[in-house]
Amino acid sequence: MSATIDTHGHEEDHDVHHHKETFITKYIFSLDHKMIAKQYLITGTFMGIIGILMSIMFRMQIAWPEEPNVLFEALLGKWAPDGVMDADIYLALVTIHGTIMVFFVLTAGLSGTFSNLLIPLQIGARDMASGFLNMLSFWIFFASCMIMLFSLFVEAGPAAAGWTIYPPLSALPTASGGSGLGMTLWLVSMAIFIAQSLIGSLNYIVTVINLRTKGMSMTRLPLTIWALFVTAIIGVVSFPVLLSAALLLIMDRSFGTSFFLSDIFIQGEVLHYQGGSPVLFEHLFWFLGHPEVYIVILPAMGLVSEIMASNSRKPIFGYRAMIASILAIAFLSTIVWGHHMFISGMNPFLGSVFTFTTLLIAIPSAVKAFNWITTIWKGNLQMNPAMLFSIGFVSTFITGGLTGIILGDSALDINVHDTYFVIAHFHLVMGISALYGMFAGIYHWYPKMYGRMMNKNLGYLHFWITAVCAYGVFFPMHFIGMAGLPRRYYTNSNFPLFDDLTNANVVITIFAIIGGIAQIIYLYNFFASMFYGKKAEQNPWKSTTLEWTTPVEAIHGNWPGAIPQVYRWSYDYSKPGHDVDFVPQNVPLKEGEEELQH
Amino acid sequence: MTALLTIIIVLFVAVALWQMVKIFDLAQVGTSNSQIADDEDNKINGYLMIGFLIFIYLITILSFWYLGDLPLMSNAASEHGVEVDNLMVISMVIIFIVQISTQFVLHFFAYKYRGEKGKKALFYADNTTLEFIWTVIPVIVLAGLIIYGLFTWNDIMTIDEDEDPMVIELYAQQFSWKARYSGADNVLGKANVRLIDIDRANILGVDESDPNAVDDVIVTELHLPVDKPVVFKMRSQDVLHSAYMPHFRAQMNCVPGMVTQFSFTPTVTTEDMRQNEDMVEKVKNINELRLERKDEIEEAGQELVYEFDYLLLCNKICGKSHYNMQMKIIVETQEEFDAWMKEQKTFPNSLN
Numbered sequence: 001m002s003a004t005i006d007t008h009g010h011e012e013d014h015d016v017h018h019h020k021e022t023f024i025t026k027y028i029f030s031l032d033h034k035m036i037a038k039q040y041l042i043t044g045t046f047m048g049i050i051g052i053l054m055s056i057m058f059r060m061q062i063a064w065p066e067e068p069n070v071l072f073e074a075l076l077g078k079w080a081p082d083g084v085m086d087a088d089i090y091l092a093l094v095t096i097h098g099t100i101m102v103f104f105v106l107t108a109g110l111s112g113t114f115s116n117l118l119i120p121l122q123i124g125a126r127d128m129a130s131g132f133l134n135m136l137s138f139w140i141f142f143a144s145c146m147i148m149l150f151s152l153f154v155e156a157g158p159a160a161a162g163w164t165i166y167p168p169l170s171a172l173p174t175a176s177g178g179s180g181l182g183m184t185l186w187l188v189s190m191a192i193f194i195a196q197s198l199i200g201s202l203n204y205i206v207t208v209i210n211l212r213t214k215g216m217s218m219t220r221l222p223l224t225i226w227a228l229f230v231t232a233i234i235g236v237v238s239f240p241v242l243l244s245a246a247l248l249l250i251m252d253r254s255f256g257t258s259f260f261l262s263d264i265f266i267q268g269e270v271l272h273y274q275g276g277s278p279v280l281f282e283h284l285f286w287f288l289g290h291p292e293v294y295i296v297i298l299p300a301m302g303l304v305s306e307i308m309a310s311n312s313r314k315p316i317f318g319y320r321a322m323i324a325s326i327l328a329i330a331f332l333s334t335i336v337w338g339h340h341m342f343i344s345g346m347n348p349f350l351g352s353v354f355t356f357t358t359l360l361i362a363i364p365s366a367v368k369a370f371n372w373i374t375t376i377w378k379g380n381l382q383m384n385p386a387m388l389f390s391i392g393f394v395s396t397f398i399t400g401g402l403t404g405i406i407l408g409d410s411a412l413d414i415n416v417h418d419t420y421f422v423i424a425h426f427h428l429v430m431g432i433s434a435l436y437g438m439f440a441g442i443y444h445w446y447p448k449m450y451g452r453m454m455n456k457n458l459g460y461l462h463f464w465i466t467a468v469c470a471y472g473v474f475f476p477m478h479f480i481g482m483a484g485l486p487r488r489y490y491t492n493s494n495f496p497l498f499d500d501l502t503n504a505n506v507v508i509t510i511f512a513i514i515g516g517i518a519q520i521i522y523l524y525n526f527f528a529s530m531f532y533g534k535k536a537e538q539n540p541w542k543s544t545t546l547e548w549t550t551p552v553e554a555i556h557g558n559w560p561g562a563i564p565q566v567y568r569w570s571y572d573y574s575k576p577g578h579d580v581d582f583v584p585q586n587v588p589l590k591e592g593e594e595e596l597q598h
Numbered sequence: 599m600t601a602l603l604t605i606i607i608v609l610f611v612a613v614a615l616w617q618m619v620k621i622f623d624l625a626q627v628g629t630s631n632s633q634i635a636d637d638e639d640n641k642i643n644g645y646l647m648i649g650f651l652i653f654i655y656l657i658t659i660l661s662f663w664y665l666g667d668l669p670l671m672s673n674a675a676s677e678h679g680v681e682v683d684n685l686m687v688i689s690m691v692i693i694f695i696v697q698i699s700t701q702f703v704l705h706f707f708a709y710k711y712r713g714e715k716g717k718k719a720l721f722y723a724d725n726t727t728l729e730f731i732w733t734v735i736p737v738i739v740l741a742g743l744i745i746y747g748l749f750t751w752n753d754i755m756t757i758d759e760d761e762d763p764m765v766i767e768l769y770a771q772q773f774s775w776k777a778r779y780s781g782a783d784n785v786l787g788k789a790n791v792r793l794i795d796i797d798r799a800n801i802l803g804v805d806e807s808d809p810n811a812v813d814d815v816i817v818t819e820l821h822l823p824v825d826k827p828v829v830f831k832m833r834s835q836d837v838l839h840s841a842y843m844p845h846f847r848a849q850m851n852c853v854p855g856m857v858t859q860f861s862f863t864p865t866v867t868t869e870d871m872r873q874n875e876d877m878v879e880k881v882k883n884i885n886e887l888r889l890e891r892k893d894e895i896e897e898a899g900q901e902l903v904y905e906f907d908y909l910l911l912c913n914k915i916c917g918k919s920h921y922n923m924q925m926k927i928i929v930e931t932q933e934e935f936d937a938w939m940k941e942q943k944t945f946p947n948s949l950n
Binding site for chain 1 (some may be wrong): 602604605608612615616619620622623632633634635639640642643644646647650653654657658661662664665666667668671681682685686689690692693696697700701703704705707708711712713714717718719720721722723724725728729732733736737740743744747748750751752754755756771772790791792794796803832835836837838840842844847848849850851853854855856858880883884887888898900904906909911912913914915916917918919920921922924
């Protein structure tokens with residue numbers, strides 16, 4: 001098909017009216033889902049740079065504790081007198097790093113970008129169900145980012161109670177400097193963030209249910225859409241609970257209520273709080289907190305499934321099983337939150353129940369991993385950067401996921417809870433994996449976003465350095481954790497017991513620095529390709545899904561003519577009886593051709 | 599000024615790196631005009647996948663070599679700890695086998711089935727038998743682990759009152775630990791933070807009018823008689839803390855407003871643990887490393903030579919000095935314990 005399609009070729013059912021767009025309506029207050037996707041991506045990237053920079057700083061403190069560092073002096077100012085990082089700001093960096101990476105990068109940046117970009121394009125819709133709500137959700141997200149960044153500059157320091165902000169530490173300014181204005185801003189920022197997430201998610205759900213094109217039944221949907229759809233549902237179910245937790249915490253902090261606080265003596269005086277329980281907060285927090293990790297990982301799984309099939313030139317193996325496992329994971333994700341609380345003081349019997357439900361999640365996860373591996377078996381693998389990141393995703397997902405068997409087992413969790421073992425586990429299984437999914441998605445759909453190709457060789461360089469560094473950083477951490485080193489320690493030099501881990505910590509930090517710097521390659525590739533990248537063809541990866549039937553020049557309404565009708569599922573790669581190794585979804589079945597009934 | 603200069607230098611370095619990437623980018627002009635992987639790319643990356651597989655194995659071996667001395671997986675110093683270690687080892691072996699084999703299959707397939715022009719992939723969309731197999735195998739393995747795990751968990755968390763465990767309170771505050779022994783009656787006197795009276799040195803808020811408090815003993819170093827079951831009642835006066843005793847495979851949060859508990863039986867005295875072969879090796883290694891950093895350590899006012907002791911660490915973020923909230927634990931014979939206890943002041947005597 002030609003890349004030049006007459007963008008003014010109106011047809012009867014083409015309901016988009018072309019009107020003159022100003023800079024503001026096109027780039028800032030845009031209602032177009034593709035532009036909003038890019039806005040999410042760029043904002044997420046910006047937040048990601050800050051988050052990674054923070055992690056490099058606190059890693060340097062761990063490797064070379066209390067040593068003066070010009071970088072600290074420059075970036076932390078009064079928090080690093082003579083260049084030595086202060087213990088308070090160390091905790092703040094850890095806290096904000098977690099918050100930014102989990103919520104702003106891997107929730108908004110990942111599912112915000114790809115839900116907006118792919119849902120309308122892949123289901124065959126002109127735009128989201130509500131363009132206005134879509135725009136609103138982005139701008140609320142942007143406000144939330146700004147408040148979070150602003151909180152870095154308050155007098156007593158940003159929030160420093162860990163990203164889980166357990167009260168009473170987060171509730172009492174006397175307990176920690178960061179629990180003053182910094183925490184107030186954190187809570188306000190999160191409350192706003194939840195609002196944007198809800199608006200966005202509802203929009204995604206409505207769009208997927210109502211706006212699928214003719215012939216696009218639920219079982220013909222690409223797995224990306226399934227993943228993004230289910231992610232949105234989990235978000236709607238669980239995010240409001242965090243909102244309530246945040247509001248109750250604001251009440252405790254500012255209006256003297258006692259939801260989470262009781263019997264506290266601090267700085268020489270007894271506080272009036274009576275009858276509340278921090279354990280209640282933990283329940284509320286993890287009721288979102290655990291589904292949240294699936295909100296992060298499911299979109300990545302969806303993107304990877306799609307990219308693996310397309311680049312293997314093979315149908316995804318076990319399409320129905322993949323959908324079933326997404327649904328199973330989504331369901332289980334809402335009933336496992338207690339595995340973060342085995343030793344919180346809750347009833348041990350409850351611990352047994354959560355051990356049971358938690359370990360069950362390993363089953364759908366294992367099915368997914370095996371299906372991905374079978375997908376590449378006997379394929380014709382096109383090693384594009386997106387494909388490399390997808391394979392990397394499966395690798396880190398397995399490595400990180402396996403240790404979940406230990407952490408999910410209450411008897412074993414007693415001993416490794418809150419040690420570096422946990423850090424290693426979740427960074428691999430949801431941090432690095434989700435980032436890989438995000439990178440894979442960006443490399444794959446860049447031509448759709450910007451009409452140009454990214455440089456593949458820079459992509460290779462980016463992948464291989466990142467892959468080596470990711471393992472270099474997080475693999476040894478399992479062992480540090482099993483040696484008993486607790487997380488969130490400013491330095492472990494007060495414990496000679498851990499002295500033999502010092503060298504490992506230095507190695508980890510060096511990997512982290514190299515891995516962090518390597519992201520410049522990606523940033524260059526991303527931004528430079530916008531202007532100098534090779535012009536993309538309409539369907540560069542020879543994929544079957546509908547987004548590649550739209551013209552290269554992104555237009556409002558997506559298709560210049562009628563929306564294509566769908567006749568088959570999205571994985572007809574290398575189907576026998578066809579000359580080419582892919583059959584797009586909008587190609588009618590040949591006479592006598594059977595649709596693989598899925 | 600230094601700050602400004604540093605920022606400028608960092609920016610320059612970033613720009614330099616950016617330019618280097620750009621040069622790399624520009625240098626490729628003409629060599630390949632497609633941004634889509636060709637056979638050459640498939641081949642190179644296919645080989646790199648094998649290289650990466652070797653890297654994963656290598657880092658596993660190196661980690662075991664340098665960090666594999668895991669005091670948290672062997673030589674447990676408590677009764678239930680042995681069981682925990684067994685479960686841990688079994689889980690680890692399973693994980694290890696699955697990890698090694700699935701990573702192999704994944705990367706090997708990525709290498710073996712790398713794309714070539716003209717090759718056609720196998721159209722293979724489904725196989726119920728296969729999927730049944732890899733649903734059922736995890737189900738069986740996990741069922742085993744779940745059952746074993748739950749039995750162990752129940753065993754650990756059930757406190758057997760018949761064994762007449764010694765009741766000790768662990769009291770957490772920013773940023774130190776106290777322990778309160780219940781004395782001869784084995785019942786702790788009532789306590790509440792509202793009764794704290796710093797002037798009279800009633801720092802734990804123990805109720806002076808409670809007769810059970812008369813023989814309570816408050817200390818800052820935890821002594822435990824070997825082979826005697828202990829039940830810890832945990833309290834915190836300010837924020838969440840977590841009492842983490844890694845060598846005993848014990849941990850429980852200390853929650854303001856409620857009393858949590860954890861029970862175990864220490865089985866190895868501090869003295870015996872110091873003689874333990876693995877521990878001797880570990881301590882020797884640590885001391886060699888400490889000798890290299892001699893000046894630094896002496897400057898920090900620490901003792902240069904490290905001698906093993908059990909520790910209670912805080913393992914829940916609790917504020918600025920979270921990283922230095924610890925208490926020494928000494929496990930000793932009943933006679934040594936009794937002798938030590940005799941020297942301690944009872945609660946009423948410790949008041950001003």
